[in-house]
Amino acid sequence: MTALPPSISEYVLHLTMEQQLPAFFVLDQEGRLCEWGGRPERYGISPLNQEPDAELFPFLHGIVPLGDEPVFFPCVETAPNVFADIHVFHREGKNWVLLLDVSADALRQQQMQQRLNEIALQRKPGN
Amino acid sequence: MTKKKVCMLGAFGVGKTSLVARFVKSLFSERYHSTIGVKIDKKDLVVNGAEVSLVLWDLPGEGEEDEFQKVRMSYLQGAAGYVLVVDGTRPETLETARNLQKRVEDTVGHLPFTVAVNKADLGNDWQENPSVCGRWQEQDWIFIPTSAKTGAGVEDLFQSLAERLVKG
Ligand SMILES: Nc1nc2c(ncn2[C@@H]2O[C@H](COP(=O)(O)OP(=O)(O)O)[C@@H](O)[C@H]2O)c(=O)[nH]1
Ligand SMILES: [Mg+2]
Numbered sequence: 483m484t485a486l487p488p489s490i491s492e493y494v495l496h497l498t499m500e501q502q503l504p505a506f507f508v509l510d511q512e513g514r515l516c517e518w519g520g521r522p523e524r525y526g527i528s529p530l531n532q533e534p535d536a537e538l539f540p541f542l543h544g545i546v547p548l549g550d551e552p553v554f555f556p557c558v559e560t561a562p563n564v565f566a567d568i569h570v571f572h573r574e575g576k577n578w579v580l581l582l583d584v585s586a587d588a589l590r591q592q593q594m595q596q597r598l599n600e601i602a603l604q605r606k607p608g609n
Numbered sequence: 610m611t612k613k614k615v616c617m618l619g620a621f622g623v624g625k626t627s628l629v630a631r632f633v634k635s636l637f638s639e640r641y642h643s644t645i646g647v648k649i650d651k652k653d654l655v656v657n658g659a660e661v662s663l664v665l666w667d668l669p670g671e672g673e674e675d676e677f678q679k680v681r682m683s684y685l686q687g688a689a690g691y692v693l694v695v696d697g698t699r700p701e702t703l704e705t706a707r708n709l710q711k712r713v714e715d716t717v718g719h720l721p722f723t724v725a726v727n728k729a730d731l732g733n734d735w736q737e738n739p740s741v742c743g744r745w746q747e748q749d750w751i752f753i754p755t756s757a758k759t760g761a762g763v764e765d766l767f768q769s770l771a772e773r774l775v776k777g
Contacts (some may be wrong), residue, residue, distance in 0.1 A: 540649045545686055553687075555647065555686075559646055565645070588646055592645040599643045602621075
């Protein structure tokens, strides 16, 4: 692969910002939140008005303390009908959690899958 | 409080989503709504006098011949155990469960699991059918008959898995 000229990489970045509504979080090793930005509210995550006991990142349970290996959880429903690709990785001495919106694709796939599965279930004898 | 991540695995339509809904919200719906991606729910249990919180990952169902519908093993990272769900009225879903169990073992390693033989309210023909019965008994798996519809066996299912997770 050759490098992309700035007009392309800027365009791609713009597309991502518009369509995938990135939200990011920086965590310490124990999974405590240090820093965040982007569009956390899109994913139903509000670091500021958090209930005292509410868990901000239920999807991180089991992988904290974070290791060096990146973790990828595709298509997690973080709020009703909001689906995110979740990337957890270590870079520049920090643990990053990046959420990218994939709701539109997920809902399309949901409809298609639903029809396929309904047909498959009807074909079974006894169903 | 101890927290344990638990994944729901099985063929599509066996009742993974329904079992979680019954267990967490005491709800049941006849309507089939195919699961895309993952939904995470939580429920607290008491095991040997100590509180344990199960973080339940409802995964999409595995299609039978469909590569596109293969469950992604990356979801199992961090899981303490899993529930394999089969549909008691569709013996072929046991085959899917068996394949999934093997894939988990191969990619994530050994984790405790229990097997829910769901839709028990519809009768459990498989117990009377000798060919199927043989297939179910050849493993040393723990089978728990459940019905997400009536709630029968559902508490047992999660309780027995939680006990094994706490024992380690
Ligand atoms: N009679 C009966 N139907 C069930 C039971 N559990 C699930 N179902 C039905 O089976 C269909 C598939 O259930 P679902 O939970 O979506 O399956 P999943 O694909 O494994 O998540 C739905 O129409 C449910 O209403 C059960 O215990 N008894
Ligand atoms: Mg489901």
